[in-house]
Amino acid sequence: MTNTLLGGLSAEEFLAEYWQKKPLLVRQAVPGFTGVVTREEIFQLARDPDVESRYVTHDNHDWEVIRGPQKAADLRNKKRPWTVLVQGLNLFCPDGDALLHRFDFIPQARLDDLMVSYAVDGGGVGPHFDNYDVFLLQGIGQRRWLLSDQDDRSLIEDAPLKILQDFRPVHDWVLNPGDMLYLPPQWAHNGIAIGECTTYSIGFRSPTYQELAQQFLGYLQEAIQLDGIYTDPDLRRQANSAEIGDAMVDRVAESLRRITWSRDDVRRFLGAYLTEPKAHIFFDSPDEPLEHDDFLDACAEGISLDPRSLLLFTEGQFFLNGEPVHVEPCDQAILQGFADRRRLDSIAGLSEEGTALLYDWYCCGFAHVSDDLMD
Structure with missing residues (x-):
């Protein structure tokens, strides 16, 4: 799967030759891909006050940015080119979460989120650069990408977006559905919609x-x-009492x-x-949680981490959603697999302490035993 995603490169080859070094264009990285949500679903998320979104419209050098929740009227605008961007799609869409974790050849500690942008003809956010790595996977339609490795990163003053003053592209590529572009940090780029299109952005954490x-x-x-x-038994009188x-x-x-x-x-x-979850992230406990024994029976169908949960481990220590978790040594190998794959098809081999831990996660909404129990 990674071989197709990276255009025939192994993950090791990609990391050695491209990661944080130079762009990579992959034709048909995900053959047949047209997205994981419809236009109507994107608009619905953009109007949700619990979802981060931005609406960007422009006319020549006049740019406007509106942060969500968005108005339905703006999403029908036909006067100027526009785009709407929805952050954290992986948190609200199981298929989006699955798409994000196709990129687990990069450590999950570096993964940030999946963003989707919908644009009408000519829509985009202008020439800019990011301080993080990103994969840009084309959904429906086409998008033209102009790229530059220029050193001049001067920005247009007073613009609501970080738009480059003098953008000088050296690559000009049009992406079709299923095509993907990888960009290292600091590579300037400008994506312009050719007709109606969607683009899925897999971004990575790069804290300063x-x-x-x-x-x-x-x-x-x-x-x-x-x-x-603080004590000072050898205190002596000072010439100035106000002096430290x-x-x-x-x-x-x-x-x-x-x-x-x-x-x-x-x-x-x-x-x-x-x-640590982002500030706007909350977990929903089951309305009617299963009893412990019923939970164990349900785990026969598997248990999965909630898309909002992040489980990481290091040197026998485990961390879930910002908190350290004690895991018995006999359970560590199984829960390492749970952290890697974000799903266990079976809990066979876990100790009583291990199953109790999973049950607690289930009751807190950190994990789910099956799709029909997630509502």
Whole structure:
């Protein structure tokens, strides 16, 4: 499957030759693909207040962006080219979640979400660049992609989008249904709809080191424990009572040197940080949860992670939706497979503690035993 998706390349070849290095155009990456949602379903999601969406319209250099929920009237606009973009399609559409995880040859810790954009003729978001990797898979219709590796990233002032002032493309490709384009970070690009079209964007997380540092310091704030209180038995009278003296600075500096961290601290931080759901994500518990024994019987048909759940592991430690999870050593191999494939066809071999853990996840809405129990 990956071989077709990457145009005959193995995942290893793609990572070595293209990942974060240069673009890759794949004709018929997903043969016969026209999308996982209809136009009407895209519009319905765009009008939902619980779904992130943007409506972008333009006329020459005049751009307008409206954040959701969208108005039905705007989605029938025929005066100017427009596009509507829906984030997190994988959270609301099982087929979208399955499409996103076809890209698990990149670690799930790096996967972000699946976005779908619908555009009328001429619609797009203008020439821009992203700071993350993205796969652009064409659904219905055609889209023309202009690409540039230019160093000039000056933006149009006061525009509601980050649009490049001087875009100089070096590639000009038209994608048909099932075609796909991979773009590394910093490659400028402009996608222009040729008639009605949809494009599915598989994006990846690329936090800045500043963000990682801030989040890690916040993690340490809750994790560290420094004993004692500030004391100064050798205090001497100062010439100026309002001055913060060198002795106080030195004493506090010495105490702060006790704040240290290890590689294991970083590992635990990443587990919690990378699995933390976005702020707008909520989980729905079953209205009438199965009793424990009935749950075990239902697991004979398999159990799957909710599309909103992220289960990661590292060195025998497991993290689900921002929280560490204790897993018995005898259950770790099975739950590693659950994390990788996001589904277990059988829970045979799990200990009582392991099945109890899955039952708790089911009751919290983190996992589901079958499609008919997800409502």
